[in-house]
Amino acid sequence: MLACPPCPTPPRNPFSLPRLRQRLLALDGALRDAAEPGPLLARAAALGRSGDPDPRHGRRVAALAGALAGKHGLPASFAVELASAAELHDLGKVVLPRSLLVKSGPLSVTERQRVAMHTRVATWLFGEARHPVLRLAATVARSHHERWDGGGYPDGTEGDRTPLPARIVAGADVWDALTHDRPYRPELGNGEAAALVRQMRGTALDPAVVDALLPLVL
Ligand SMILES: [Fe+2]
Numbered sequence: 196m197l198a199c200p201p202c203p204t205p206p207r208n209p210f211s212l213p214r215l216r217q218r219l220l221a222l223d224g225a226l227r228d229a230a231e232p233g234p235l236l237a238r239a240a241a242l243g244r245s246g247d248p249d250p251r252h253g254r255r256v257a258a259l260a261g262a263l264a265g266k267h268g269l270p271a272s273f274a275v276e277l278a279s280a281a282e283l284h285d286l287g288k289v290v291l292p293r294s295l296l297v298k299s300g301p302l303s304v305t306e307r308q309r310v311a312m313h314t315r316v317a318t319w320l321f322g323e324a325r326h327p328v329l330r331l332a333a334t335v336a337r338s339h340h341e342r343w344d345g346g347g348y349p350d351g352t353e354g355d356r357t358p359l360p361a362r363i364v365a366g367a368d369v370w371d372a373l374t375h376d377r378p379y380r381p382e383l384g385n386g387e388a389a390a391l392v393r394q395m396r397g398t399a400l401d402p403a404v405v406d407a408l409l410p411l412v413l
Pocket residue numbers: 284285313339340
């Protein structure tokens with residue numbers, strides 16, 4: 196077992212990055228041969244939770260991203276795939292020390308640059324994975340910190356140049372982060388969180404994603 200979801204403070208991922216990449220590639224091969232991908236996708240999701248100080252964050256983002264995909268008129272089968280992929284959106288954070296993930300004060304410029312690396316690390320981790328859900332996970336993991344106005348990272352893509360699945364996961368990720376405790380602030384109520392999300396409409400977040408998100412969560 197690679198993760199301990201019931202543990203309030205799970206241990207850091209004990210696997211080296213090359214080993215984690217190998218595990219993903221092994222899962223990729225098994226997924227391509229599997230008649231029933233569910234158990235294998237659950238194993239992939241456990242990898243995604245293994246280094247997160249809030250191990251339930253990925254699952255909540257996954258559920259919300261799947262619902263948002265439905266609101267965008269995407270096929271139900273794609274919404275299910277996006278939910279699986281979204282659980283892995285922060286997989287690249289396994290490269291970060293726990294002290295940085297739980298830091299309560301403001302991050303230095305260097306620390307912010309380190310955190311931003313998790314998107315590029317994910318690209319490397321997913322490497323040559325070819326199963327559609329893992330390719331979708333690679334897209335989401337790389338681009339979920341892009342902003343609608345082009346000021347995000349790692350590529351600075353603007354508007355609909357950022358893939359829609361990543362824009363959807365960005366909205367779900369922001370909502371979940373605002374409405375749950377973070378090391379640097381307590382959770383916000385729905386009203387306060389919604390006000391902030393409305394401010395992000397057309398700046399950080401895709402306006403269409405915000406328009407779909409707020410009726411879902413309020
Ligand atoms: Fe992230």
